[in-house]
Amino acid sequence: MSVAAPSTPTKTGGRAKRTPAIPRLSGNANKILVALVLVAAVLFPFFFDPLSGFLDATTTALAYVVMALGLNIVVGFAGLLDLGYVAFFAIGAYTIGWLGSGFYSTVGGGKGIHFLTSSFASSLPGIHINFILVLVAAVVIAAFLGVLIGTPTLRLRGDYIAIVTLAFGEIIGRVAVNGDSVKIGKYALTAGRQGITPVDPIKLPGLQPFSNALNLRPWYWVALVLVALVLVVNVRLRDSRLGRAWIALREDEVAAVSMGIPLVRTKLMAYATGAAFGGISGAFLGSYLNTVNADQFEFSFSIFVLAMVILGGLGSIWGVVVGALALSYINRYLIPNILSGPDGIPRKLGLNFDFTELSFGIFGFLLVIMMVLRPAGLIPERRRKLELSEGAGEDSEPVIAVRG
Amino acid sequence: MEAASVPRQSPRQSGAAMAIRKFLSCYGLILVLLVLPVVYGIHDLSTDGNLIRLGQNFKDGISNGAIWALIALGYTLVYGIIELINFAHGDVFMIGSFVSVSLFSTVGLTLTTGPLGIVLGLVVTMLLAMVVCGSLNVMIERVAYRPLRSAPKLAPLITAVGMSFILQNVGLLWKGGSHQSVTDLVHSQQHVFTFLGITVVRGDLLAVLITVPLVFLLTTFIARSRLGKAMRATAQDPEAARLMGINVDTTISLTFLLGGLLAGAAGLIYAVYQTDAWFFQGFQAGLIAFTAAVMGGIGNLRGAVLGGLIIGFIQQISDNRIGATWTPVVVFAYLVLIMVFRPQGLIGEETREAG
Numbered sequence: 001m002s003v004a005a006p007s008t009p010t011k012t013g014g015r016a017k018r019t020p021a022i023p024r025l026s027g028n029a030n031k032i033l034v035a036l037v038l039v040a041a042v043l044f045p046f047f048f049d050p051l052s053g054f055l056d057a058t059t060t061a062l063a064y065v066v067m068a069l070g071l072n073i074v075v076g077f078a079g080l081l082d083l084g085y086v087a088f089f090a091i092g093a094y095t096i097g098w099l100g101s102g103f104y105s106t107v108g109g110g111k112g113i114h115f116l117t118s119s120f121a122s123s124l125p126g127i128h129i130n131f132i133l134v135l136v137a138a139v140v141i142a143a144f145l146g147v148l149i150g151t152p153t154l155r156l157r158g159d160y161i162a163i164v165t166l167a168f169g170e171i172i173g174r175v176a177v178n179g180d181s182v183k184i185g186k187y188a189l190t191a192g193r194q195g196i197t198p199v200d201p202i203k204l205p206g207l208q209p210f211s212n213a214l215n216l217r218p219w220y221w222v223a224l225v226l227v228a229l230v231l232v233v234n235v236r237l238r239d240s241r242l243g244r245a246w247i248a249l250r251e252d253e254v255a256a257v258s259m260g261i262p263l264v265r266t267k268l269m270a271y272a273t274g275a276a277f278g279g280i281s282g283a284f285l286g287s288y289l290n291t292v293n294a295d296q297f298e299f300s301f302s303i304f305v306l307a308m309v310i311l312g313g314l315g316s317i318w319g320v321v322v323g324a325l326a327l328s329y330i331n332r333y334l335i336p337n338i339l340s341g342p343d344g345i346p347r348k349l350g351l352n353f354d355f356t357e358l359s360f361g362i363f364g365f366l367l368v369i370m371m372v373l374r375p376a377g378l379i380p381e382r383r384r385k386l387e388l389s390e391g392a393g394e395d396s397e398p399v400i401a402v403r404g
Numbered sequence: 405m406e407a408a409s410v411p412r413q414s415p416r417q418s419g420a421a422m423a424i425r426k427f428l429s430c431y432g433l434i435l436v437l438l439v440l441p442v443v444y445g446i447h448d449l450s451t452d453g454n455l456i457r458l459g460q461n462f463k464d465g466i467s468n469g470a471i472w473a474l475i476a477l478g479y480t481l482v483y484g485i486i487e488l489i490n491f492a493h494g495d496v497f498m499i500g501s502f503v504s505v506s507l508f509s510t511v512g513l514t515l516t517t518g519p520l521g522i523v524l525g526l527v528v529t530m531l532l533a534m535v536v537c538g539s540l541n542v543m544i545e546r547v548a549y550r551p552l553r554s555a556p557k558l559a560p561l562i563t564a565v566g567m568s569f570i571l572q573n574v575g576l577l578w579k580g581g582s583h584q585s586v587t588d589l590v591h592s593q594q595h596v597f598t599f600l601g602i603t604v605v606r607g608d609l610l611a612v613l614i615t616v617p618l619v620f621l622l623t624t625f626i627a628r629s630r631l632g633k634a635m636r637a638t639a640q641d642p643e644a645a646r647l648m649g650i651n652v653d654t655t656i657s658l659t660f661l662l663g664g665l666l667a668g669a670a671g672l673i674y675a676v677y678q679t680d681a682w683f684f685q686g687f688q689a690g691l692i693a694f695t696a697a698v699m700g701g702i703g704n705l706r707g708a709v710l711g712g713l714i715i716g717f718i719q720q721i722s723d724n725r726i727g728a729t730w731t732p733v734v735v736f737a738y739l740v741l742i743m744v745f746r747p748q749g750l751i752g753e754e755t756r757e758a759g
Binding site: 079081083152153155156158159160162163164166167168170171174175177178299300303306310358360361363364365366367368371372375 | 487488489547548551552555557558559560561562563565566567568569570572573574576577687691694698729730732733736737739740743744747
């Protein structure tokens with residue numbers, strides 16, 4: 001099964017000639033549509049109170065979009081089912097927890113280490129580094145972790161990859177929970193279930209530090225910029241040589257390798273890129289939620305993000321955006337605000353029923369229903385749509401002997 | 405001389421490297437598995453002068469491992485026949501625990517029931533739990549896996565994860581989010597006998613006494629009966645099996661039924677032995693059992709049992725020495741190591757793909 005893949009570094013030298021393999025979706029109508037959506041997205045917060053719950057849900061949703069787009073690269077483009085994506089969320093969040101909070105309060109003789117932070121943060125103990133630098137650090141660390149987790153899975157087949165990534169995700173989650181008892185020197189690794197809090201708010205040059213108690217709009221815009229950035233990278237990657245290599249690997253590994261695609265590097269690039277996006281989102285959420293708590297990094301979160309990708313359509317960038325927005329709204333707004341609580345619809349109908357308890361099952365149900373009824377997702381990737389209508393998957397013959 | 409020796413040297417070196425690699429792939433996993441027992445064995449010998457504590461871990465490992473073995477058999481059976489990691493299997497086991505716990509009072513089992521009543525009641529409860537879990541597993545296959553039989557391989561894996569979540573939610577709604585304490589019907593911590601300084605309690609006996617006959621029945625069924633033969637044929641080549649007149653769909657349902665039956669029994673043992681039931685227990689148990697199945701060589705029944713016992717031992721050592729909070733990390737680390745260094749497992753994976 002595992003074909004030795006001689007990595008051929010010379011082959012990818014021609015990165016400059018980036019001819020899009022897939023005919024662009026564009027057309028003038030499409031461009032206008034994108035522009036309209038963009039304008040609407042930028043102006044969106046003005047229609048809401050700066051502290052409204054809906055704005056809060058939207059900001060979180062945008063952060064989840066970044067994460068879903070990252071997972072989409074690994075699962076959707078490269079076809080590597082990653083069930084431990086939460087690891088990258090965790091590492092991104094801990095990057096800002098370590099580098100942008102009072103957690104290591106004894107560092108620097110109690111005075112702390114500061115770099116380009118707001119004047120208020122500069123007076124606090126602990127390590128305080130500017131958010132943009134933390135973001136860069138999160139990208140680097142998460143990408144490194146992605147490669148680290150990806151390396152052992154290279155020789156494995158699909159379902160084993162899922163289990164190994166799941167195991168890594170769980171290991172990271174466990175280390176996060178138990179990290180308060182892991183000391184490096186005299187410093188604890190994490191704050192466990194207590195959580196590292198407060199975390200520095202975002203401080204951009206020339207602006208006041210953000211505050212999630214006063215105004216959520218700046219947070220929203222930062223999240224929007226992150227989404228836009230990640231979207232551009234995603235689209236460019238999909239149409240690049242690397243993106244086509246990912247899709248080729250997904251379709252048929254043996255054929256792709258025999259056509260000269262460097263298996264190791266291509267897969268590791270997928271892991272690293274996906275992880276980097278997770279790291280970005282994690283760092284943002286750490287700052288936005290003002291806490292880095294080990295309870296956030298559960299297996300169910302990996303499935304939550306996976307459900308977004310599946311709902312939207314594996315490999316379809318716009319589908320994933322829609323899927324991520326839909327599920328985050330369900331999770332952060334519809335379930336807590338509309339379907340439960342004292343003003344919830346069931347309560348108004350006289351039912352004593354709480355939907356928050358059901359959120360797990362709803363996502364599980366979505367996964368099953370989507371896979372059975374519409375496996376290509378809400379907005380299917382065009383290539384995959386073709387594939388599914390052609391009836392792929394003849395390689396899925398079960399072949400094992402059960403012996404007593 | 406240099407020039408002459410170099411070409412001769414390099415094949416010998418690569419030969420040595422090959423030998424090392426071969427040795428590692430053959431015995432590396434065994435060596436890794438031996439690390440914890442040997443380290444703590446030496447530790448025990450140097451501090452206590454005997455191996456009683458390690459032996460105690462071993463005994464606990466066997467009885468816990470019996471539970472993992474029963475669940476691992478379900479994984480290995482299903483993987484053997486349709487190459488699917490039945491992610492929901494751990495949660496079927498959890499449902500088995502919940503069914504047992506709910507039935508104890510219905511059947512009339514209390515702390516004061518006499519020994520005969522306890523035995524009878526447990527047998528009845530176990531049979532019911534087994535039937536429930538078996539049919540549940542068959543239904544899951546029908547709803548979530550069968551429609552995807554010809555889909556790409558990742559599709560049923562994703563629905564399996566979805567089913568696992570649905571079952572967890574069922575458990576959550578059924579018994580709530582907190583740990584349920586279970587009546588200690590058999591007084592599972594009561595000493596029965598002591599052997600070489602190792603105390604055996606009732607719970608251990610219960611686990612072993614239920615597991616051994618079940619495993620024996622299962623292996624006999626698969627090795628001897630017509631249906632077992634059909635299962636083995638389907639596992640080897642579903643197309644050919646169909647041509648030979650075997651109803652492949654029924655055979656697959658039967659496989660899920662058997663897996664579910666064992667999971668139900670494991671659920672009862674777990675509830676009685678640990679006197680605890682929790683909606684989330686299935687997730688971790690499932691992963692541990694899956695590790696066990698892979699360790700033995702997935703698709704291999706004896707391997708699953710062996711793997712279950714080994715992983716039980718490792719888990720007990722870790723619980724007892726390193727701390728229960730770190731046990732998942734230890735188990736998952738072993739899972740990754742096995743996957744990376746010896747994906748075919750200890751005994752050998754019986755898959756054509758791996759061959």
